[in-house]
Amino acid sequence: xxxxxxxQPQPATAADLEPIYFARPSAQYRALRHEIxxxxxxxxxxxxxxxxxxxxxxxxxxxxxxxxxxxxxxxxGTDALHLALRALEIGAGHEVIVxxxxxxPTAAAIEMxxxxxxxxxxxxxxxxxxxxxxxxxxGPRTRAIMPVHLYGHPADLGPLLxxxxxxxxxxxxxxxxxxxxxxxxxRVGAIGDIGCFSLYPTKNLGAIGDAGIVxxxxxxxxxxxxxxxxxxxxxxxxxxxxxxxSRLDELQAAILNVKLGHLDAGNARRRAIAERYLEAFGNLxxxxxxxxxxxxxxxxxxxxxxxxxxxxxxxxQGLGVIAGIHYPVPCHxxxxxxxxxxxxxxxxTETVVGEILSLPMYPELTDAQVGRVIDAVRGxxxx
Numbered sequence: 001x002x003x004x005x006x007x008q009p010q011p012a013t014a015a016d017l018e019p020i021y022f023a024r025p026s027a028q029y030r031a032l033r034h035e036i037x038x039x040x041x042x043x044x045x046x047x048x049x050x051x052x053x054x055x056x057x058x059x060x061x062x063x064x065x066x067x068x069x070x071x072x073x074x075x076x077g078t079d080a081l082h083l084a085l086r087a088l089e090i091g092a093g094h095e096v097i098v099x100x101x102x103x104x105p106t107a108a109a110i111e112m113x114x115x116x117x118x119x120x121x122x123x124x125x126x127x128x129x130x131x132x133x134x135x136x137x138x139g140p141r142t143r144a145i146m147p148v149h150l151y152g153h154p155a156d157l158g159p160l161l162x163x164x165x166x167x168x169x170x171x172x173x174x175x176x177x178x179x180x181x182x183x184x185x186x187r188v189g190a191i192g193d194i195g196c197f198s199l200y201p202t203k204n205l206g207a208i209g210d211a212g213i214v215x216x217x218x219x220x221x222x223x224x225x226x227x228x229x230x231x232x233x234x235x236x237x238x239x240x241x242x243x244x245x246s247r248l249d250e251l252q253a254a255i256l257n258v259k260l261g262h263l264d265a266g267n268a269r270r271r272a273i274a275e276r277y278l279e280a281f282g283n284l285x286x287x288x289x290x291x292x293x294x295x296x297x298x299x300x301x302x303x304x305x306x307x308x309x310x311x312x313x314x315x316x317q318g319l320g321v322i323a324g325i326h327y328p329v330p331c332h333x334x335x336x337x338x339x340x341x342x343x344x345x346x347x348x349t350e351t352v353v354g355e356i357l358s359l360p361m362y363p364e365l366t367d368a369q370v371g372r373v374i375d376a377v378r379g380x381x382x383x
Contacts, residue, residue: 017320018320019320019321019322020320020321020322020360020365020369020372020373021322021360022301022322022323022324022358022359022360022361023202023324023360023361023362024362024364025201025202025206025208025362027362027364028206028259028266028362028363028364029208030364031364032258032259032262035258036208036255036258036259039054039254039255039257039258040251040254040255042254043250043251043254044251046250048250049249049250049251050247050249050250051073051230051247051248051249051250052250053250054250054251054253054254054257055073055248055249055250055253057253057257058071058073058213058248058253058256058257058260059071059072059073059213061257061260062213062215062256062260063215065180065187065260065263066187066188066189066190066195066215067186067187067190068189068190068195068215068216068217069216069217069218069219069222070215070216070217070218070219070221070222071213071214071215072213072214072215072216072222072225072226072229073211073212073213073229073247073248073253074211074212074213074214074225074229074246074247074248075210075211075212075229075245075246075247075248076198076199076200076210076211076212076246077105077176077196077197077198077199077200077212078105078108078109078112078198078212079109079212079229079244079246080109080196080197080198080212080213080214081105081106081109081110081146081172081174081196082109082112082113083214083225083228083229083244083246084172084194084196084214084225085109085110085112085113085115085144085172086113086228087194087221087224087225087228088143088144088170088172088193088194088221090113090115090143090144090170091113091114091115092114092115093114093115093141094114094115094116094141094142094143094144095115095116095117095118095139095141095142095143096110096115096116096117096118096142096143096144096145096146096172097118097120097129097134097137097138097142097144097145097146098110098117098118098119098120098129098145098146098148098331099119099120099121099122099128099129099147099148099150099349100119100120100121100330100331100332100333100344100346100349101122101127101150101327101330101331101346101349101352101353102148102150102174102327102331103176103326103327104327104331104334105176105198106146106148106174106176106331107119107331107337110146115143116141116341117331117337117341118137118139118142118341119330119331119332119341119344119346120133120134120137120346121133121346121347121348121349122346122348122349122352123156123348124348124351124352125290126150126153126155126156126290126292127150127151127153127303127352128147128148128149128150128153128155128156129145129147129148129155129156129160130348131156131159131160131163134160134163135163138163138167138169142167142169143169143170144164144169144170144171144172145160145163145164145169145170145171145172146171146172146173146174147160147171147173147174147192148174148176148177149173149174149175149176149177149178149181149188150177151177151289151297151299151300151301151302151303151326152177152178152181152204152270152297152298152299152300152301153178153181153289153291153292153295153297154178154181154182154183154188154292154295154297155173157183157191157192158184161191161192164192170192170193170194171191171192171193172192172193172194172195172196173188173189173191173192173194173195173196174196175188175189175195175196175197176196176197176198176200176203177198177203177204177300177301178204178298178300179197179203179204179205179263179267179298179300180204180205180263180264180267180298181295181296181297181298182295182296183294183295184294184295189215190215190217193216193218193221194214194215194216194218194221195214195215195216196212196214196215197212197213197214197215198211198212199211199212199213199252199256203300204263204266204267204270204298204300205256205259205260205263206259207252207255207256208252208255209251209252210252211248211252211253211256212248213248224241227240227241227243228241228243228244228246229243229244229245229246229247230243230244230245230246230247231243231244231245265363266363267298267299267363269363270298270299270300270361270362270363271297271298271299273299273302273361273363273365273370274289274297274299274302274361276370276374277302277359277370277373277374280374280377280378281304281374281377281378284377284378284381285306285381286304286305286306286308286312286381287304287305287306287355288304289302289303289304299361300361301324301326301358301361302358302359302360302361303326303356303357303358303359304356304357304359305352305355305356305357306355306357307354307355308380309325309354309355309356309357311380312357312377312380313325313357315376315379315380316373316376316377316380319372319376319379320372321359321360321372321373321376322360323357323358323359323360324357324358325353325356325357325358326356326358327353328353329353330346330349330350330353332344332346359373359377360373
């Protein structure tokens with residue numbers, strides 16, 4: 001009797017061995033190379049490289065996309081927040097309520113304005129400001145609430161808006177991770193007094209360099225923001241107010257004009273990847289992202305939570321799956337801020353930061369790569 005032929009293992013391909021990163025902005029450039037290269041060449045062949053037609057087009061199209069009356073392109077997301085605060089006349093002697101569980105630029109922008117961040121704890125399900133604690137944190141110096149739509153999920157805007165209106169405060173949306181996300185059928189950035197977006201390369205809508213944009217329905221605020229971003233100029237080169245240099249350049253705007261047309265498709269792909277993760281990890285002992293029924297998330301990051309975070313991260317890295325931590329140190333524990341704003345104790349934030357892990361999430365991930373991530377995570381808990 002002839003023995004059955006043995007199946008020979010297939011050699012690993014380059015794709016099988018290539019590390020899978022939690023974000024990979026170069027993958028989007030490769031996917032859109034022809035369009036982006038053409039847009040860049042159009043700018044290079046022109047005669048205006050700062051605040052020209054590409055910026056005007058992007059501002060108009062982004063405002064329409066978000067559902068705001070105005071959009072003002074600026075140099076980066078930190079400047080977007082800073083100039084928003086300046087336009088609202090928030091500065092020295094004022095406080096802005098903000099989570100400590102966010103990227104440090106959120107707090108840095110408040111300090112740039114001359115105001116002080118008032119750090120408030122988060123809820124453990126959506127990682128955003130806890131409205132009950134916000135209400136208690138309001139004091140005589142409070143001028144604004146700055147919720148962060150973290151990881152691509154809208155913050156708990158209903159009660160925050162009610163508090164802001166009742167207490168006479170401004171609400172500034174930090175939308176750096178939530179391009180296209182919806183709250184009650186409205187896109188974030190068009191809900192509060194001002195919306196602020198980073199367009200950093202890793203974002204859902206990212207430039208190939210620094211860029212940012214501010215959105216508002218208030219025409220007077222929009223005009224003031226346009227002055228603030230360029231030395232206080234309104235007509236000609238006459239500084240009517242003290243301003244700054246925070247201009248969106250034509251090259252980045254041209255890239256963003258290309259990418260804006262692909263944003264919804266990219267967000268849909270992120271949701272499809274998230275659905276695979278949610279289904280595959282549903283029976284594992286770790287907390288998964290939760291989406292509120294009145295929200296549409298865009299999964300800038302897919303963040304899980306487990307007390308075994310460090311061991312899981314090391315296990316994944318050993319298999320070529322490079323996870324991230326967003327963010328390992330809350331703002332109030334950074335040396336620059338520690339102890340400067342009173343005795344800040346945020347128990348939920350301080351627990352969460354030791355357990356969170358960002359799994360690979362970007363539209364260009366292949367189905368095979370998503371499968372590798374799933375197998376690697378499940379393999380850790382099957383040991």
